[in-house]
Amino acid sequence: MSALANDTLLRALAREPTEHAPIWLMRQAGRYLPEYAATRAGAGSFLALAKSPALATEVTLQPLERFPLDAAILFSDILTVPDAMGLGLHFAEGEGPRLARPLRDETAIAALSAPDPSDKLRYVLDAVREIRRALAGRVPLIGFAGSPYTLACYMVEGAGSEGFPALKRLLYARPELLHRILEVTARAVTDYLNAQIEAGAQAVMIFDTWGGNLTHCGYEEFSLGYARRVLAGLKKEADGRHVPSILFTKGGGQWLEAIAASGCDAVGLDWTVDARRARECIGARVALQGNLDPAALFAPPDAVRLQARRVLDAFGPAPGHVFNLGHGISQHTPVESVAALVDEVLTYSRTQRIRVG
């Protein structure tokens, strides 16, 4: 493996000083990029794209060709894990992902087992290896998985949903069955992320997209408790370097202290979180990633630059901030907004550091 030409992300995640705030964007390889749309059309379907290591590599690198981003993130989907568990992932055109065999009875839940990633998820690991070769040390590669709770939401509901009523019914009526799903899924996610690290992922992120739909107590019991198990089971080093972990709970702003104590190296913040308060509360313990409102990118470039500076001012120039959006980039984002954002973050965060000496 080649040495890293740009390790700004890894230094920021370790809360070491950097020349600028590193920036990458959740879902940076995606539909807002015309070149992505072209590759996706050629592949025939999202799943064909995600399951081809060559095409996954191609789209993973596309945003890096356009913008001077500080990290690549594996192009994949969090539902590869339920798919590997036999739940049958497919994408209905124009809708979201669907699982053909959601977990709706005790027998199916009892039969659930954690898949061997080197078998059923080999295509992802092949993609990680191929992306690392293609990156050739330019920037680090981030691997990822859904949190056990977020995966369980889809595994029980069978699709995305406003309120996940089937999941919630199970949670309140038969919590022991949900715990069984979460235990198996936590093992599956741990094995999957470790396999990604072995294949070459230099940092990993856990996406807890739906943890914010839980109550205060439910978040600890059903989401954070299992994320903690995953974090405890992760390989901490690869190629002689620490492999940092980032935990992102959308809607988790009320639980930052608990999230920061979960064993992760960095906490992802959605756009509703006050970055100043987050710095004060947990900034001495973990790095912070975020948190521009993705909708700010709908505005013209000058307005985007203003909002980027506001976010950088809120975090301040101290080490340990990775600039990102507070949620995945929208497919309706103009490409020029992203160009303005990346330029402003790199430029302005340098001046912040110079000002404080």
Place this chain on the structure above:
Amino acid sequence: MSALANDTLLRALAREPTEHAPIWLMRQAGRYLPEYAATRAGAGSFLALAKSPALATEVTLQPLERFPLDAAILFSDILTVPDAMGLGLHFAEGEGPRLARPLRDETAIAALSAPDPSDKLRYVLDAVREIRRALAGRVPLIGFAGSPYTLACYMVEGAGSEGFPALKRLLYARPELLHRILEVTARAVTDYLNAQIEAGAQAVMIFDTWGGNLTHCGYEEFSLGYARRVLAGLKKEADGRHVPSILFTKGGGQWLEAIAASGCDAVGLDWTVDARRARECIGARVALQGNLDPAALFAPPDAVRLQARRVLDAFGPAPGHVFNLGHGISQHTPVESVAALVDEVLTYSRTQRIRVG
């Protein structure tokens, strides 16, 4: 006007001792009730129902016939105000509400004005008067309105939406235009709530359903700032009694201190908020309303009772708690779950008070 036979709600909102925690449910008159569905079918449409004072009275009282609730809430819709402003409210069957003429250009925004509630919203005021007569002092009647920001979300977008992209584009690209909408809407909401109070509403609630989609700074600038104006402009007394106000921001758990300082008498908490923390932070200043996860009602009665006790234990028996859900009741809720909930809250909260003496 007859004296109130049951003023438990008003005493709890004033943080005075009560024999039990008063309970009412957001959207308690609604589709989960078969008798509501029958009236709604007879009316032909939701709007015909909402615009008929006689039918609005009928459905407002339906849940009180089934359950020993401590309050009635006016049956209406928050979008009556944009409708009265000329934006053209209609309901597409099976979808949500839509506005025929959303605010998409400067001319339309400049032309916006606050309607005279005694003219364009007379049907609501007639309903308030008729409901008060029908209640005959049994329980107090709560009036309500959407927050200026939540109304603006619909007024710009034209419909409900996952992320309100048109609203957000306006907010980031032309904030001065959004401020103009919010100023006019805050005046309209103030006049509307005052007219409801004059017509007989004994408490009022402001629903900020979408304030939680804003950033920390944006919430103050675009949502709370205008809710504060409304609260400052409200009549504080009617029939010689204080008219309490409740402000509910879904997703507002990170901003409780600011919400409690807005001038409201009570803060509505969604189901993600830690009630213990809310009591500690703001319980000495305002009453608290909430906060059972509405999805808990999908479980069998025994599980519902358990979750109700957990919520009551979290708030504790001290004065100033109004039991409610953390969001509106789902149409898919079994009626027997609601019966179990109301019974458990009344019974268990009495024992809590006896235990502490």
